[in-house]
Structures are given as structure tokens and as C-alpha cells.
Amino acid sequence: MVPDMETTTYTVIGMTCQHCVASVTEEVTDIPGVTAVDVDLATGALNVTSEQPILDEAVRGAVEEAGYQLA
Numbered sequence: 001m002v003p004d005m006e007t008t009t010y011t012v013i014g015m016t017c018q019h020c021v022a023s024v025t026e027e028v029t030d031i032p033g034v035t036a037v038d039v040d041l042a043t044g045a046l047n048v049t050s051e052q053p054i055l056d057e058a059v060r061g062a063v064e065e066a067g068y069q070l071a
Contacts, residue, residue, distance in 0.1 A: 005035065005049050005050065005051065006049070006050055006051075006052070006053060006054075007047055007048065007049045007050075008047070008048050008050075008054065008056075008059075009045055009046065009047050009048075010045075010046040010048070010056075010059060010063070010070050010071070011043075011044045011045060011046065011070065011071035012024055012039065012044045012045075012046050012063055012068050012069070012070060012071070013044060013068060013069045013070070013071050014067070014068040014069060015039075015041055015044060015068055017041070018041065020041070020066075020067075020068065021039045021041050023066040023067065023068075024037075024039050024046065024062075024063055024066045024068060025037045025039050026066070027062040027063065027065045027066040028046065028048055028059060028062045028063065028066075030062065031048075031050075031054055031058050031059065031062055033050045033051050033052050033054055034048055034049070034050050034054060035049050035050055035051055036048075036049035037049070044071070046059075046063070046070075056070075
């Protein structure tokens with residue numbers, strides 16, 4: 001049986017280019033349990049898919065490590 005996946009959407013502030021998107025994607029992908037990350041530069045949307053709930057603080061820390069902030 002495949003575990004249910006959970007997707008949570010956040011908004012990232014401060015991204016201006018594809019390098020920003022790549023930095024956020026790389027940092028958030030490193031969070032244990034994260035299976036997929038999708039970042040939309042135009043809207044700032046960050047969709048995080050995981051096998052189990054991920055703490056918002058973990059996502060916030062990863063985004064800040066990349067040099068940006070969550071709305």
C-alpha cells in the first residue's frame with residue numbers, strides 16, 4: 001500500500017529569478033520526509049509534498065537558509 005501524500009502550500013517573499021527558485025527548491029528538498037517541491041516564481045507559491053506532515057518551522061528554516069522569507 002502506498003502511503004498518502006500530503007501537499008502544503010506556502011508563499012515565498014523575495015524571489016526574483018530562476019536561481020532563487022533553485023535555491024529554495026534545494027533547501028526544502030533536504031527536509032526529511034519531503035518527496036517533491038514545486039516553486040512558482042511568478043506567484044511565489046511553494047508546494048511541498050511529503051509522506052508525513054512537515055513542521056512549518058522546518059519549511060520556514062529551509063526557506064530562510066536559502067535567503068528568503070515565508071509570507
